[in-house]
Amino acid sequence: MATVDLVMPKMGESIMEATILKWHKKAGDAVKMDETVLEIATDKVDSEVPSTAEGTIEEVLFNVNDVVPIGTVIARIRTGASAATSTAEPASAPAAAAPAPAPEAPRSAAPQPAPSVNGQAATASAGNGRFYSPLVLNIAAQEGVGMQELEAIAGTGNEGRVTKKDILQYVSDKKAGKISAPAAQAAAPASASAPKQELVIPMNQVETSAAPAQYPGNVEIIEMDRMRKLIADHMVRSKHTSPHVTSFTEADVTNLVLWRERAKKEFEKREGTKITFTPLFIEAIVRCIKKFPLINSSVDGNRIIVKKDINIGMATALPSGNLIVPVIKNAEQLNLVGLAKQVNGMADAARNNKLKPEDISDGTFTLTNVGTFGSLMGTPIINQPQVAILAVGAIKKRPVVIETPHGDSIAIRHMMYLSLSYDHRIVDGSLGATFLTAVANELENFDLNRAI
Numbered sequence: 001m002a003t004v005d006l007v008m009p010k011m012g013e014s015i016m017e018a019t020i021l022k023w024h025k026k027a028g029d030a031v032k033m034d035e036t037v038l039e040i041a042t043d044k045v046d047s048e049v050p051s052t053a054e055g056t057i058e059e060v061l062f063n064v065n066d067v068v069p070i071g072t073v074i075a076r077i078r079t080g081a082s083a084a085t086s087t088a089e090p091a092s093a094p095a096a097a098a099p100a101p102a103p104e105a106p107r108s109a110a111p112q113p114a115p116s117v118n119g120q121a122a123t124a125s126a127g128n129g130r131f132y133s134p135l136v137l138n139i140a141a142q143e144g145v146g147m148q149e150l151e152a153i154a155g156t157g158n159e160g161r162v163t164k165k166d167i168l169q170y171v172s173d174k175k176a177g178k179i180s181a182p183a184a185q186a187a188a189p190a191s192a193s194a195p196k197q198e199l200v201i202p203m204n205q206v207e208t209s210a211a212p213a214q215y216p217g218n219v220e221i222i223e224m225d226r227m228r229k230l231i232a233d234h235m236v237r238s239k240h241t242s243p244h245v246t247s248f249t250e251a252d253v254t255n256l257v258l259w260r261e262r263a264k265k266e267f268e269k270r271e272g273t274k275i276t277f278t279p280l281f282i283e284a285i286v287r288c289i290k291k292f293p294l295i296n297s298s299v300d301g302n303r304i305i306v307k308k309d310i311n312i313g314m315a316t317a318l319p320s321g322n323l324i325v326p327v328i329k330n331a332e333q334l335n336l337v338g339l340a341k342q343v344n345g346m347a348d349a350a351r352n353n354k355l356k357p358e359d360i361s362d363g364t365f366t367l368t369n370v371g372t373f374g375s376l377m378g379t380p381i382i383n384q385p386q387v388a389i390l391a392v393g394a395i396k397k398r399p400v401v402i403e404t405p406h407g408d409s410i411a412i413r414h415m416m417y418l419s420l421s422y423d424h425r426i427v428d429g430s431l432g433a434t435f436l437t438a439v440a441n442e443l444e445n446f447d448l449n450r451a452i
Contacts, residue, residue, distance in 0.1 A: 279339035284442035313363035
């Protein structure tokens, strides 16, 4: 009989590990090709891992809530074929990868998402070159485990890395009196005469879990769910990474509103999908990105990476109240019908928790509609590693001055505020404001007689 290794698949750009949420199969269970074996989660999306072979689950190597690097064997499947033991990996899963440096210093690329959340796990290394994930460092800091103690822990992870399970077991043994801090420090490779090493962690990597036991007044304590924690971390890291500047403008979108109102029934009947404002906004954004390509870029150290593909992320609210950013890939190659179908398909998949990892990766620019919930305008946070994000507000009827060759007049028009937050490291005010004005002009000059 042959044994096939099931590995943790690669879940998107720069994602180095995933958390096991649920096992659908246990040791001894039969499994078919492509049948779901387990559910996993990253800082971008939850996903199911299918079987890469048909047979019987011989061994499950990790437990629920374990954080596992991509490329790591997570289970073994015994097949009926009489062949030498082989390893079959998904095409997208590379060999076990070591953590790579994040393009922006204080954040895990994320995400994305995103808004991050898109992200790469930030790591810290000790003097002996050993890497520790932020999760391990956070636990060590909270439990008072010094760097010398940390180096003495025998890691069971890839290439001897200390995992969450290792550090928690060490803390448990220490509290139970099975191990003492002096003994652990004595086992460390540092000599007694060497200067004492301290565990130094950037403030934005330390979770504030030491909450007071009591809160004054009449309060309700709500624990953040996993996704909300990831969103919070992604937002904080973005603000630490990019110096945010936000510019504002307003647009008279009367022609756009009147055209959509006139065309929506025929459009849905002919194309089988609704025409919302989002694909119209994306169409205008794509045209302006072509004129100002630096808006469609990212920063890697002292290098600016200008993206030739225009992949537009659209921030989407989930029924839980959380946010996710599906990505319309190669939006510059799609017409309005194609954009409408992509937008509606992604939105439906997001609301039904059917998004795949590739659906939320590789975004180059993000659109968020703060007007969906009635806001006139907003100051959005950049979705790292992008350098700009556009927010559109609610469309409101207002009396405005109309300038004509025959004089000025006051008319009721459909008005909308737009705001652009951008990374001031590479996008100056002149570029940011010019791009934003260009988008507003595209929307204002929408052809009312455009063919459907």
